[in-house]
Amino acid sequence: MKANPVTIKRALISVSNKQGLVEFARGLRELGIEIISTGGTSNLLREADILVREVEEITQFPEMMDGRVKTLHPKIHGGILGKRDAHAEIAKQQEIPWIDLVVVNLYPFADTIRKPNVTLNEAIENIDIGGPTMIRSAAKNMQWVTVVVDANDYGKILSELREHHAISFKTRQSLATKAFQHTSAYDALIHHYLQKTDTDQSSEFPSQIYLVAEKQADLRYGENPHQKACAYRFQEYFPSVMTAKQYQGKPLSYNNIVDADAAVGCVREFSETACVIVKHANPSGVAIGGNIQQAFSLAYQADELSAFGGVIALNKICDEATAKQINEIFFEVLIAPAYTQGALAMLSAKTNLRVLELPELMHKASLHEYKFVEGGVLLQDKDYNHISPSDLTVVTQLQPNKVEIDAAVFAWRVVKHAKSNAILIAKENRTVGIGAGLVSRIDAVDMAVRKAAKNLPGSVLASDAFFPFRDSIDRIANLGIRTIIQPGGSMRDEEVIAACNQHGIAMILTGKRCFKH
Numbered sequence: 001m002k003a004n005p006v007t008i009k010r011a012l013i014s015v016s017n018k019q020g021l022v023e024f025a026r027g028l029r030e031l032g033i034e035i036i037s038t039g040g041t042s043n044l045l046r047e048a049d050i051l052v053r054e055v056e057e058i059t060q061f062p063e064m065m066d067g068r069v070k071t072l073h074p075k076i077h078g079g080i081l082g083k084r085d086a087h088a089e090i091a092k093q094q095e096i097p098w099i100d101l102v103v104v105n106l107y108p109f110a111d112t113i114r115k116p117n118v119t120l121n122e123a124i125e126n127i128d129i130g131g132p133t134m135i136r137s138a139a140k141n142m143q144w145v146t147v148v149v150d151a152n153d154y155g156k157i158l159s160e161l162r163e164h165h166a167i168s169f170k171t172r173q174s175l176a177t178k179a180f181q182h183t184s185a186y187d188a189l190i191h192h193y194l195q196k197t198d199t200d201q202s203s204e205f206p207s208q209i210y211l212v213a214e215k216q217a218d219l220r221y222g223e224n225p226h227q228k229a230c231a232y233r234f235q236e237y238f239p240s241v242m243t244a245k246q247y248q249g250k251p252l253s254y255n256n257i258v259d260a261d262a263a264v265g266c267v268r269e270f271s272e273t274a275c276v277i278v279k280h281a282n283p284s285g286v287a288i289g290g291n292i293q294q295a296f297s298l299a300y301q302a303d304e305l306s307a308f309g310g311v312i313a314l315n316k317i318c319d320e321a322t323a324k325q326i327n328e329i330f331f332e333v334l335i336a337p338a339y340t341q342g343a344l345a346m347l348s349a350k351t352n353l354r355v356l357e358l359p360e361l362m363h364k365a366s367l368h369e370y371k372f373v374e375g376g377v378l379l380q381d382k383d384y385n386h387i388s389p390s391d392l393t394v395v396t397q398l399q400p401n402k403v404e405i406d407a408a409v410f411a412w413r414v415v416k417h418a419k420s421n422a423i424l425i426a427k428e429n430r431t432v433g434i435g436a437g438l439v440s441r442i443d444a445v446d447m448a449v450r451k452a453a454k455n456l457p458g459s460v461l462a463s464d465a466f467f468p469f470r471d472s473i474d475r476i477a478n479l480g481i482r483t484i485i486q487p488g489g490s491m492r493d494e495e496v497i498a499a500c501n502q503h504g505i506a507m508i509l510t511g512k513r514c515f516k517h
Helices: 021-030 039-047 055-059 074-081 088-093 109-114 120-125 130-140 151-164 169-197 254-267 292-302 320-327 341-347 402-415 441-455 471-476 493-503
Strands: 010-014 034-037 101-104 146-148 213-219 229-234 245-248 274-279 282-288 311-314 333-336 354-357 368-373 376-381 423-427 430-435 460-463 483-486 506-509
Touching (some): 074 130, 120 169, 146 151, 146 169, 151 169, 229 254, 254 282, 254 311, 282 402, 292 311, 402 460, 423 441, 493 506
Parallel strands (some): 101 146, 333 354
Antiparallel strands (some): 213 229, 282 430, 423 430
């Protein structure tokens, strides 16, 4: 492997993103480096009075087929791929000029597929072919060739050339590594898009998965101060915390992002005006209100102690009255689809509050979710299952009334977002007690009951999975809980139902479990 510095005599430049290009090309010409270019890139350089040769002068072959064929030619790829020691005579015979620097970035496929109503044909026309081929050729031949795919590296290249009149192998290898990362991410994004739009495959799990994400930010630390962390955002656009606009406050922490994501996921359950407050990835209070201020107030009152330092998600515009109320309490993050100017002005007084805006907050982000385990990743459908009163089966002598059924449906929509084992107690359209992440179901019952306290009479209880024993039913007897909603399916369902009948409690079965691990 040749590891010596390489002098740059000739560069090929063909870029879609032309940021910083004129200054870079001018710097190359000042160093006496010949520039070869194509189409729009060469036009831009000529307009800037930078001397450039067209690729067609080298290949003696015109750009054709609407630009689909222009650099796919032996005189280009031979000049990039050839070994300067072993292939010098062949290059001389075939009049192939060596190309020492390849500056290429690719058609904007990611930007194209983010456009609303983009067609398959539009997407396909933005799949670059010649660009990835040149990048891969140059990266493979890093012994002699320097490849640049990122405008942020222009300054580094010019500095090294000005100082040493050559590019070191260390730099060439680093840029080659970056180049293969660039092309592999590009191909993975295309694969993912086509797989998603293929009606024969879109509902199936692929045989291989490629996660294409760009580094968005270095985080101060991870879950704990001794853990390093950073945030990545998928190249394919999903409206999420990662795409939200931040108006104020310190950068989001690792735990802020996790909690805000949980809050957004929960508030998306509701088309009605709703507020979700999350603490440590679990909802502490959720409510529907006649307006957003009322929804926030009810969600906060559900568990004032746990709400301290939590994350708020609103699914309607945050107005001044709501902002004023939020300002009275310490919260880490607030996220909403929009804010009034008065609300933003008022919230600005809380400099430590991270205020995020996500206009598409109510849009479902993706169909699947990933969970990483040591040595692999799990992929599953997101739990977008919704229930309505018509989906429910009452299995007890006592029949719940309409108010209790509506409250049970509300409770079920929220308990889906609490870590299992989860028990949630609700009254009308607000939570009053949540027991989440407990290792036994009866412990979760005890926690939810303790949190609900004086709000138990007339309430409903939701369980994310079946009751394995009747002990949980016996525990809530005589507390005023009128209705239970749960999946059913236990070997002891009859025993559990009998306990409800004995204590005068209505029980509703959903037939579906909603574990969240």
